[in-house]
Amino acid sequence: MTVRYTKDHEWVRMEGDVAVVGITKHAAEQLGDVVFVELPETGRAFGQGDDMAVVESVKAASDVYAPIAGEIVDVNQAIVDEPAKVNEDPEGAAWFVKMKPADASALDSLMDEAAYKKLLENA
Amino acid sequence: MTIESLSDLKRTALHELHLELGAKMVPFAGYAMPVQYPDGVLKEHLHTREKAGLFDVSHMGQAFLRTTETPIGSEEAHRAVADAIETLVPGEIRKLKKGGLRYSVFLNDQGGILDDLMITRPEEDARQGALFLVVNAAVKDRDFDLLKEKLSGRTTLEILESRSLLAIQGPKAAGVVEALLPGSGAQGFMTMRARAWNGVEVFVSRCGYTGEDGFEISVPDTHAGDLARALLDHPDVAPAGLGARDSLRLEAGLCLYGHDIDETTSPVEADLAFAIGKRRREEGGFPGAARILKELAESPKRKRVGIRPEGRAPAREGTEIQTTDGVRIGVVTSGGFGPSVNGPVAMGYVAADFAAPGTALNLIVRGKALAARVVAMPFAPHRYFRG
Numbered sequence: 001m002t003v004r005y006t007k008d009h010e011w012v013r014m015e016g017d018v019a020v021v022g023i024t025k026h027a028a029e030q031l032g033d034v035v036f037v038e039l040p041e042t043g044r045a046f047g048q049g050d051d052m053a054v055v056e057s058v059k060a061a062s063d064v065y066a067p068i069a070g071e072i073v074d075v076n077q078a079i080v081d082e083p084a085k086v087n088e089d090p091e092g093a094a095w096f097v098k099m100k101p102a103d104a105s106a107l108d109s110l111m112d113e114a115a116y117k118k119l120l121e122n123a
Numbered sequence: 124m125t126i127e128s129l130s131d132l133k134r135t136a137l138h139e140l141h142l143e144l145g146a147k148m149v150p151f152a153g154y155a156m157p158v159q160y161p162d163g164v165l166k167e168h169l170h171t172r173e174k175a176g177l178f179d180v181s182h183m184g185q186a187f188l189r190t191t192e193t194p195i196g197s198e199e200a201h202r203a204v205a206d207a208i209e210t211l212v213p214g215e216i217r218k219l220k221k222g223g224l225r226y227s228v229f230l231n232d233q234g235g236i237l238d239d240l241m242i243t244r245p246e247e248d249a250r251q252g253a254l255f256l257v258v259n260a261a262v263k264d265r266d267f268d269l270l271k272e273k274l275s276g277r278t279t280l281e282i283l284e285s286r287s288l289l290a291i292q293g294p295k296a297a298g299v300v301e302a303l304l305p306g307s308g309a310q311g312f313m314t315m316r317a318r319a320w321n322g323v324e325v326f327v328s329r330c331g332y333t334g335e336d337g338f339e340i341s342v343p344d345t346h347a348g349d350l351a352r353a354l355l356d357h358p359d360v361a362p363a364g365l366g367a368r369d370s371l372r373l374e375a376g377l378c379l380y381g382h383d384i385d386e387t388t389s390p391v392e393a394d395l396a397f398a399i400g401k402r403r404r405e406e407g408g409f410p411g412a413a414r415i416l417k418e419l420a421e422s423p424k425r426k427r428v429g430i431r432p433e434g435r436a437p438a439r440e441g442t443e444i445q446t447t448d449g450v451r452i453g454v455v456t457s458g459g460f461g462p463s464v465n466g467p468v469a470m471g472y473v474a475a476d477f478a479a480p481g482t483a484l485n486l487i488v489r490g491k492a493l494a495a496r497v498v499a500m501p502f503a504p505h506r507y508f509r510g
Contacts, residue, residue, distance in 0.1 A: 032159065032163045032165070032366075033163050033164065033165035035165070035437070035462075036435050036436055036460065038436060054489065056437055057164070057165075057460075058165055058366065058370050058460050058462060059158075059366050059370075059459065061437065
């Protein structure tokens, strides 16, 4: 399954007709130990780039943006209950939300893995 | 932050060691300082509370203030230098014991806090008439200018540009320091002793900024790296950065200058009235005495308090504080996640009527009102050495 990335270090991949969204390993490393996660309610709709969730380390709070427009259909309560999971497996078990995309082809406008890696190298 | 701008910053004598240890360096008060090491803020914080953390605080200002009114080395000389500095601080310095430390604040004429500092009376008879001062990095130039200007003709100021300052904090610190600097483990809380180490003189103070037992050691730059490595050689000691220093002091309820206290806050508002000596309350004679004595008698309009958000969301500096009815009554000045508390903690100023522990408040975080309560500080119990 192809994973797409944003310049703000979110990842998104399609599972059937649902987009799974999380933050990248790089983002998790930069944040340090995650101590708090706030996720949106299911049913809420976001535009591309809207503040969607919050992730906080001891020192700082960061917004997580919606990588594509769509409606929240599920959230990962496990990372709210145990924020440290975000550091353990940010690109796997510690997904943030599942969205029903307003337009699934919006993923095509995001970076593929090679482009994201290049972004990190040039950062 | 780019590499170029970091290179413009001043470096402490431990810079190479920080890089070797894998520190993430950030600009702080004009210095490149380690904000964290590879273990990260959370582990560094918990390690310090459990065993011992080593902090480089060499960016802080160190100086000797000496009287010029009386020859150094007598009780009269101490009285002279104490009387001089007491014109700038509200603390009882005259009666400070030989080898004793006192926490104090420089005040402006409005009774606002220009900086907080440690004032130490040396133990040695030959050094009576001198005071050892440690001030905050961000305002050290202003502090030193203040001392030179206000105390000219009475004192000289020797700024110790070539001394580093290492803080070792935590329940295992005493054993570690005792092994390298014998006698230190028996030192009382808030005392300083000059000791010899590898041919140089170090000043060992039993104090700190974490709420734990610990020491701050002033050491010549030439020997700072060796001393830091010798401390780190002990298996109980891990390096800790500014990130952990901040979360530790917040849990300990201690103020950060420029955030929790500044030129607009008085020591009474800041809940630092313990730093105002009994004789000083009777005699006055410090800057802003009129306001401060009035606040002591009548209670200030606002007070610094500890705040526990009831949920898990941290409330950061700048967060608006409201009554449960939505009336603005103050602002958070420091806030974050307390690793030892295992939850969010904050401090801030509230209108005096809302300062009693247990008072329910709302914190406005990302537009939402989060329930919180005023609590007594510290958030994590102080564990200072009590002999």
